[in-house]
Amino acid sequence: DAGITQSPRHKVTETGTPVTLRCHQTENHRYMYWYRQDPGHGLRLIHYSYGVKDTDKGEVSDGYSVSRSKTEDFLLTLESATSSQTSVYFCAAGGTADSYNSPLHFGNGTRLTVT
Amino acid sequence: RKEVEQDPGPFNVPEGATVAFNCTYSNSASQSFFWYRQDCRKEPKLLMSVYSSGNEDGRFTAQLNRASQYISLLIRDSKLSDSATYLCVVRGSYGQNFVFGPGTRLSVLP
Numbered sequence: 001d002a003g004i005t006q007s008p009r010h011k012v013t014e015t016g017t018p019v020t021l022r023c024h025q026t027e028n029h030r031y032m033y034w035y036r037q038d039p040g041h042g043l044r045l046i047h048y049s050y051g052v053k054d055t056d057k058g059e060v061s062d063g064y065s066v067s068r069s070k071t072e073d074f075l076l077t078l079e080s081a082t083s084s085q086t087s088v089y090f091c092a093a094g095g096t097a098d099s100y101n102s103p104l105h106f107g108n109g110t111r112l113t114v115t
Numbered sequence: 116r117k118e119v120e121q122d123p124g125p126f127n128v129p130e131g132a133t134v135a136f137n138c139t140y141s142n143s144a145s146q147s148f149f150w151y152r153q154d155c156r157k158e159p160k161l162l163m164s165v166y167s168s169g170n171e172d173g174r175f176t177a178q179l180n181r182a183s184q185y186i187s188l189l190i191r192d193s194k195l196s197d198s199a200t201y202l203c204v205v206r207g208s209y210g211q212n213f214v215f216g217p218g219t220r221l222s223v224l225p
Binding site: 033042043045048058088090103104105106107108109 | 147149156157158159160161164202204212213215216217218
């Protein structure tokens with residue numbers, strides 16, 4: 001158990017509504033990531049954080065925003081959900097200031113359905 | 116060319132067989148390499164890191180060939196529980212992110 005929890009585990013929402021997914025880690029990892037996984041596309045990076053209040057975009061960041069106000073929490077927000085954002089979302093964390101190359105550990109995912 | 120490429124499979128092998136997967140990467144500056152396994156509808160889990168000299172963990176052996184820019188995973192004496200998708204992951208130098216391959220699906224058959 002890598003100490004990474006995601007909430008909610010499942011969510012169904014309507015098009016146009018805002019949605020926030022939460023990732024919480026207990027291992028004091030410096031780096032945190034949000035990925036989405038869709039059939040035929042594998043894991044794609046949405047946003048990542050390299051420290052408190054330090055975030056940057058990944059390859060599929062349009063329509064998403066993130067915030068990291070504490071080391072342990074990384075929030076992903078869909079400002080106005082669309083059906084194309086129906087996916088499985090994984091949070092991951094890894095690395096410390098002294099161990100940049102340590103591997104990622106994943107949360108158990110959030111299944112989001114936008115109707 | 117994609118940054119990390121894998122044969123998607125599926126590889127269907129009988130129990131007890133030896134199976135090998137390769138993964139190629141395009142960024143010659145890549146410094147960290149990993150194999151993850153992902154079960155259906157579950158999160159990816161670290162299987163093993165891959166070191167320059169190669170490394171072994173029980174029935175699993177990983178190799179890195181920097182000159183040809185590929186890494187490999189060998190599974191000996193396959194078990195039914197080895198059935199999963201195996202993801203190759205590469206990371207570049209400082210400041211670069213993890214890049215995931217699309218995965219290779221393995222089915223071990225009784």
